[in-house]
Amino acid sequence: MQAVSAEAGTNQSVERAAAVLRAFTGPGALRVTEVAKLAGLRQSTASRLLSTLEQAGFVERDADGQYRLGADLITLAGAALNGHPVHHAARQRAQSLAASTGLGANVAVRRGDHAFYLCNFEGHLAPRSFALTGRRNPLHATALGKSLLLGVEGRRDLLGELERYTPRTITDHDVLTAAIEQVAWQGYSTETEELSLGRSCLAAPLRDRTGRVVAALSLSGPSSVVDLPGREHELSRLVVETADAINSQLGHHGPTDRQIPAPPRHDLRSRS
Known part of the structure; x- marks a missing residue:
């Protein structure tokens, strides 16, 4: 049962991270509150996921604290297209x-x-x-x-x-x-x-x-x-x-x- 619970938790984290990334399909940078609303998440959860995604290079934060998609996603997109x-x-x-x-x-x-x-x-x-x-x-x-x-x-x-x-x-x-x-x-x-x-x-x-x-x-x-x-x-x-x-x-x-x-x-x- 523990293994199943761990797997379910991991899947939920991936789904939430994907929801955060999909929040950026429109133009412009977003604040944490905007990402949370678009992704249907609590602000604290969105903030934690954005921090993890920033470390992975999948989002970037500007001087005003707003987020946009990171350049590392271009590598993945290029590989998918090619x-x-x-x-x-x-x-x-x-x-x-x-x-x-x-x-x-x-x-x-x-x-x-x-x-x-x-x-x-x-x-x-x-x-x-x-x-x-x-x-x-x-x-x-x-x-x-x-x-x-x-x-x-x-x-x-x-x-x-x-x-x-x-x-x-x-x-x-x-x-x-x-x-x-x-x-x-x-x-x-x-x-x-x-x-x-x-x-x-x-x-x-x-x-x-x-x-x-x-x-x-x-x-x-x-x-x-x-x-x-x-x-x-x-x-x-x-x-x-x-x-x-x-x-x-x-x-x-x-x-x-x-x-x-x-x-x-x-x-x-x-x-x-």
Whole structure:
């Protein structure tokens, strides 16, 4: 019984330390009281864990006594990314795509009901003040998410109520299903100001050797630069061709989906 209790105590300590680290997913440094609130811990527990994590190099404290994530986590994050097969296959091609188009090139995998960014390269026409790598975005409001939802069963249960982020966000499951069916037919997905105003995106699914969708590649940037009404054909061709090259490196060389009739061309947001 003592061994079991000790193991349970150790697991709880790890869970609490993980909760403390996850409190730093937003921008800026945090005080102990803020960390405790975000992690759901008592202030004394949060303070003790922060002190231990600081000694390990996982958090750093500034002159004002505020904490931020430590540089040693970059080493772990780099090792995790370099060991990920999708990151290994897609990184160089995504970087080249960003350089050639001037747009942002992104690679994401699905983690539950969110898209998790593995790669983010900024083109000179689509600068950002922050890196997307490691961030999560909702599946239903992004082009990446619509590609990642291909072949996912039980989408309604997975996503639940679809949150509205802008007036253009799809909030109706039937409309979302129609959008995903269009992805299966045309080979790529689009999104215009569904997550944030002024930004648009195209994405294509990435598949492993079995044909299963394991990630997605996108081009994104200001709506005025992406210009989907005028450039959809050009940019979708680039995204799909780059995705095909990445798929080959992931071991996928054959056809992806069975041929299905083209869906009617109508505004998929009209019912959202």
